[in-house]
Amino acid sequence: MEQKYMEKASMFKSLAEPNRLMIVDMLSCGELCACNILEDLNISQSTLSHHMKILCECGLVNVRRDGKWMYYSLNLENTNIIKQLFYDITSDSERCICKDSCLSK
Numbered sequence: 001m002e003q004k005y006m007e008k009a010s011m012f013k014s015l016a017e018p019n020r021l022m023i024v025d026m027l028s029c030g031e032l033c034a035c036n037i038l039e040d041l042n043i044s045q046s047t048l049s050h051h052m053k054i055l056c057e058c059g060l061v062n063v064r065r066d067g068k069w070m071y072y073s074l075n076l077e078n079t080n081i082i083k084q085l086f087y088d089i090t091s092d093s094e095r096c097i098c099k100d101s102c103l104s105k
Contacts, residue, residue: 008082013058020054022040023051024055024074027072032072034048034069052070055072061073061075062075
């Protein structure tokens with residue numbers, strides 16, 4: 001399997017959970033404190049920590065600490081990469097895997 005698919009699969013996998021999708025949607029408006037995210041989700045703080053760990057480890061979300069507070073934001077570089085990949089794999093283009101001569105034989 002091509003490396004570009006292996007590298008991006010963890011990002012797509014991390015989005016396959018409704019709470020994490022909601023978190024990414026919330027972060028699309030800008031940086032948020034964990035306490036603000038918790039206000040809108042019906043989950044515990046430990047569950048939020050688990051979700052944020054997954055989103056940070058796959059590279060979709062950045063985290064910064066300010067005192068005792070954790071602030072989260074989208075990693076715009078990686079979100080743009082994954083948006084482009086999704087566009088590429090759902091569009092008929094010259095970069096499409098179906099154009100690869102090995103697959104058309």
